[in-house]
Amino acid sequence: MTAVMITAHHERTEAAALARSATAWLRAAGHEVWMPEVDAAALHLAGVGSDRSPADAELVVSLGGDGTMLRTVQLLDGIEVPIIGVNVGLLGYLAEVEPPAMITALERYLAGEYIVESRMMLSVSVERVGPDAPTPPWRALNEAVLEKHEPGHTVRLLVWIDGAPFTSYAADGMIVATPTGSTAYSLSARGPVVSPAHRAMLLTPVSPHMLFDRSLVLDPDEEIKIEVMGHRPVDLSLDGRRVSSLSEGDVVKCRPAEESAMFVRFGRRRFHQILKAKFGLTDR
Numbered sequence: 119m120t121a122v123m124i125t126a127h128h129e130r131t132e133a134a135a136l137a138r139s140a141t142a143w144l145r146a147a148g149h150e151v152w153m154p155e156v157d158a159a160a161l162h163l164a165g166v167g168s169d170r171s172p173a174d175a176e177l178v179v180s181l182g183g184d185g186t187m188l189r190t191v192q193l194l195d196g197i198e199v200p201i202i203g204v205n206v207g208l209l210g211y212l213a214e215v216e217p218p219a220m221i222t223a224l225e226r227y228l229a230g231e232y233i234v235e236s237r238m239m240l241s242v243s244v245e246r247v248g249p250d251a252p253t254p255p256w257r258a259l260n261e262a263v264l265e266k267h268e269p270g271h272t273v274r275l276l277v278w279i280d281g282a283p284f285t286s287y288a289a290d291g292m293i294v295a296t297p298t299g300s301t302a303y304s305l306s307a308r309g310p311v312v313s314p315a316h317r318a319m320l321l322t323p324v325s326p327h328m329l330f331d332r333s334l335v336l337d338p339d340e341e342i343k344i345e346v347m348g349h350r351p352v353d354l355s356l357d358g359r360r361v362s363s364l365s366e367g368d369v370v371k372c373r374p375a376e377e378s379a380m381f382v383r384f385g386r387r388r389f390h391q392i393l394k395a396k397f398g399l400t401d402r
Contacts, residue, residue, distance in 0.1 A: 120228065121150040123175035125190045126206075127182030128160035133206050136181045136217055141166055143221055147228075154193065175199050177227065177382075179220075184210040188357045191239075191259045196377040200234050202227060203381065209396055211301055211314075214387060226384055235383050237298050238317050238338070241375040242356060247367035257375050258356040260299030264344055264370060265291030265324065267351040267363065272327050275352070278343035279321075279336065286347060291324035294342055294372040298379075299357075301393065309333040313389055319372065342372040 122144055126133040137153065141163075144151045151166070158167025172178070172194050178201045180190040187203050187210075194201075203213030204220050215223045226232055242262045243255040266273045276286040295304040297312040300320055305311065309322035310333055319342060322333040336342065345367065346352050352364040364370070393399075 119148055119150060120144075121174055121176045122152075122179060123170075123172060123177075124151065124153045124157070124166075124179045124181065125186060125193065126153065126157050126161055126180075127186045128157065130182060130206050132217060133181040133186075134161040134163065136204060136206065136220060137161060137163055137166065140179055140181075140220060140224065143224065149228075172199070173197050177202065179204065179224070180213065181206055182213070183207040184212045185358075187212040188259055191257075191379050192357065192359065194379075196239075196257050196375065198377055198380050200227075200380045200382045209392070211298075211389075211392055211396070212381065214381075214383065223382075223384060227382060231384070233383050235381045235387070237314055237379040237381060238296050239375040239377060239379055240294065240296055240319070240356075241373050242294075242354075243371050244354065244362055244364065245369040245371065247365070253362070255375075256356050256361055257377065258299075259296065259379050260302045260357045261293050261295040261304060262370065262372055263291060263293050263303060263324075263355045264346075264352050264364070265355065267353050271350055272325075273350050273352050274347040276345040276347050277321065278345070279334075280340040285330065287323050287326055288328055289323045289326040291352075292344055293320070293322045293324060294344075295320040295322065301396075303358075304333070307333075310335060311393065315389070317374065319374070338374040344370045344372075 152168035153166045155167040180203045204215045205213040240258045241255045244253045272288045277284045297316045298314045300312040304322045317338045319336045354362040
């Protein structure tokens with residue numbers, strides 16, 4: 119018997135139908151199944167929602183797109199549970215199973231016919247000015263973003279790399295991304311595309327008002343610290359979720375997390391071919 123948690127996109131009709139199908143199949147096969155209460159309520163799935171901890175799960179099935187996969191990783195909060203991503207929506211980078219193949223994917227997983235792909239995550243913490251204690255670290259699969267709170271103004275951010283000051287930026291913000299996140303916000307800020315099999319941290323300024331506007335690809339051992347300079351407030355977001363407001367002197371520290379995100383794969387996954395399809399690139 120396997121304990122399976124299902125997460126799902128809250129606004130996709132197909133996700134609700136897939137959740138019903140997966141729940142019925144897994145329960146008929148003798149497995150435990152539940153959804154977080156908020157998911158079950160949003161999809162009107164009575165009898166499936168539970169307040170059980172994600173730590174109880176041995177497998178998670180994510181029904182949605184890349185956003186649902188990111189939320190699933192957030193729910194796990196560093197617990198290394200394998201995730202099967204069922205792609206409900208547009209072509210994404212993270213979810214590989216198409217809806218018609220969902221039950222086959224579950225059969226193959228339970229038969230041991232799969233591999234687990236490990237993805238690097240960021241550990242992000244804040245050191246505040248004054249008596250406040252440092253925050254416990256958060257985790258992010260894609261990126262940590264420091265961004266201006268007020269429109270029409272830049273913010274000043276001093277970057278430290280591996281314990282030494284690098285330079286200060288006047289910009290709309292700063293992105294610290296993982297290789298997985300290189301195709302997310304960092305890409306729209308003209309950051310490099312990096313294979314998700316790689317381990318690195320990508321530092322990319324957002325709309326910098328200075329001559330040096332290049333991204334840096336850093337070794338995972340080179341800790342990044344970003345200090346807020348000046349009186350303008352800065353928002354800190356992780357994978358699109360705002361987690362904190364920062365003031366002058368506050369410092370954000372980014373390094374690779376000890377934990378990884380674990381994605382179930384059923385064959386070799388060619389990242390560059392997904393990238394090619396995403397952007398409609400031709401062979402010649």
